[in-house]
Amino acid sequence: MYKRQDETYVGGKNKNRHAGKKVEGSQGRSAIDKKPVLGILQRDGEVRTFVVDETSSETLTNIMVENIAVGTDVITDSYNSYNGLQQTFEHTKIKHTEGNYITVGDRHTNSIEGFWSQLKRGIIGIYHNVSHKHLHRYCHEFGYRYNTRKTEDVLRFDSAIKLCDNKRLTYSQLIS
Template sequence: MTTNFKSLLQVLDYFKDEATCTAYLAKSRWNDTPSCPHCGNVGAYVTNRGFKCKAKECHKKFTVTTGTIFENTKVPLRLWFATIYLATAHKKGISSLQLSRDLNITQKTAWFLLHRVREMLANNAPEMLDGTVEIDETYVGGATKNKSNKKRAALRETGGQYFSKTSVVAMLQRDGEVRTTVLKANSVKFSDVLPLIQANVSETSLIITDSSTMYGILKLSYRHEVVNHVNKEYARGAMHTNTIEGFFSQFKRGIIGIYHYVSPKHLQRYCNEFGYRYNTRKTTDVVRFEDAFKQVNNIRLTYANLIA
């Protein structure tokens, strides 16, 4: 199944009605044979409103959107598909205000659609990173210099410039994927990072980090190289963390330039979004769009849970 659009206008022209969208989603999910989202049985009867499972133990009714991020939506699938295209095609993302203007929907609806798409883009079955893996951390939040004198004084008393920021740790395999994790702690400690590394990085990998002392114990379990930024060493042949810093640069430019402010509560979803686009950077926009539909199943984010 290959579409051939290269712009939002062509997306809306292609998905001109609900019937076209439904047929596309069914083809993407099941190819030619519907599968019951309730029990997993392959095969279903066609009803006037959708399908009915053929399994005697189940016999439940379902539609093409059941068990997907589109379930029970009141927004036309045409607008959903346009949202997915824009969210995956724009290198630094798209704000809910901009999306609301582009699609002529409310900002609240656009915000909800984008968060459900971000939830969908999470990598829930990642393979272990291998080869050369760069690891680094960054902090997301307002710059200290932009805070009021009162807030700056409070930061100096209680923990410095990063006290009010949220930590994000990233692990990036060269010529491969990036993994990002938001930590609740305001400063990253080795006890926070080690379980993430062990869960995502193969023991045969070469890990490259900066000179932060929290990475020192890595040498006991991994091949570990350090680039000493304190001494203005930024590369030693192939030993550098420039790749992961390039990803963080793109991530920060998106947060600052497109979204302006991201709450710690929702930050992981934004990381999912930027990580997905980075991991599919070598494909075209239309291939990335089609690939995203492989992840629509078994994802549900209600508005009540989103704002809880």
């Protein structure tokens, strides 16, 4: 069983901001004004997302150990924070900097990259902007959409309503 994982940063493009709101050096893996999100995607299965404060090796490894069975084949990009995963998992690194996106067979990070694309396009197209405070809610929404992608819309809607049973988020809680 393969698990593909990757991290992304959510927070908009610096070039699209007003001059007074641009942050120098904020592109790429920079949490100056963006929030990192870790994603774990099981091959032909479900995605899980985790909004984190930083992407240190300790933070990412702890999340993976809690959510992935020991010995599972984990496929990541070559980000340094993934170093050391081979102590707990079978670890395959895809080196995007060398133009490598697929290794032997079906070992790739394309699936999780596709999920990030859907998440970011959804945020831009539906919500336009999200706060860091509520980012985990948006990630869970898009994870639910992805995980139920083979379900008919009416059944997905019914399931979503049932999952909300006895859960209340008041307006004052939402804006506090």
